[in-house]
Amino acid sequence: xxxxxxxxxxxxxxxxxxxxxxxxxxxxxxxxxxxxxxxxxxxxxxxxxxxxxxxxxxxxxxxxxxxxxxxxxxxxxxxxxxxxxxxxxxxxxxxxxxxxxxxxxxxxxxxxxxxxxxxxxxxxxxxxxxxxxxxxxxxxxxxxxxxxxxxxxxxxxxxxxxxxxxxxxxxxxxxxxxxxxxxxxxxxxxxxxxxxxxxxxxxxxxxxxxxxxxxxxxxxxxxxxxxxxxxx
Numbered sequence: 001x002x003x004x005x006x007x008x009x010x011x012x013x014x015x016x017x018x019x020x021x022x023x024x025x026x027x028x029x030x031x032x033x034x035x036x037x038x039x040x041x042x043x044x045x046x047x048x049x050x051x052x053x054x055x056x057x058x059x060x061x062x063x064x065x066x067x068x069x070x071x072x073x074x075x076x077x078x079x080x081x082x083x084x085x086x087x088x089x090x091x092x093x094x095x096x097x098x099x100x101x102x103x104x105x106x107x108x109x110x111x112x113x114x115x116x117x118x119x120x121x122x123x124x125x126x127x128x129x130x131x132x133x134x135x136x137x138x139x140x141x142x143x144x145x146x147x148x149x150x151x152x153x154x155x156x157x158x159x160x161x162x163x164x165x166x167x168x169x170x171x172x173x174x175x176x177x178x179x180x181x182x183x184x185x186x187x188x189x190x191x192x193x194x195x196x197x198x199x200x201x202x203x204x205x206x207x208x209x210x211x212x213x214x215x216x217x218x219x220x221x222x223x224x225x226x227x228x229x230x231x232x
Contacts, residue, residue, distance in 0.1 A: 015074045018159035020194040027189040031066050050123040051084040070191050071139050071218035079218045082229040089211040096204040099172050103129050106230035113225030132166040138196040138219045144186040145212035153205040155184040162195035
């Protein structure tokens, strides 16, 4: 599948215009191995593991690190990693995910603040849906520890959909139709940067192998009303 809205390839997409950008070979073979070592203790029998308190991971994620430099190219050096999830899709964990926008953030504690809600707890971590304007100022990176060819469930995005604001669920199919679909192929060591608010999805792999992806949300703004980012 390709993006039908404009004559643009995946390599030509930009975070500013289409809402997604590919950074090829962002991690060297050595850096990729070091990152795998930092994540080695995480469970392998879960579809997604929410990460917190892993000291060896932080040098990679800070804005001057090999991973953090990618979101810093869009948000500036003051950006901070505010949530991280390790996905491992495999033959045993071969799920699909429909079109959606990511709409929740992780915070340190529940404090009622105007515009924040509903609240939820995921893997023991407090999450809340913030005002959409806050999400619109965030970006997300997907660090590929394994290759994601067409057969191994690459991310699908609807380019430009991040500019549509908060999209009602009933309108998502039409917005995807209007924006088109880009299949975000990746090699191990590639990083995809995308607007957190972009519509995205993932099919089940047709030829499932391990497809480990480290996904990190980045933000620059502080939270209002006494709320604090959980962080990584």
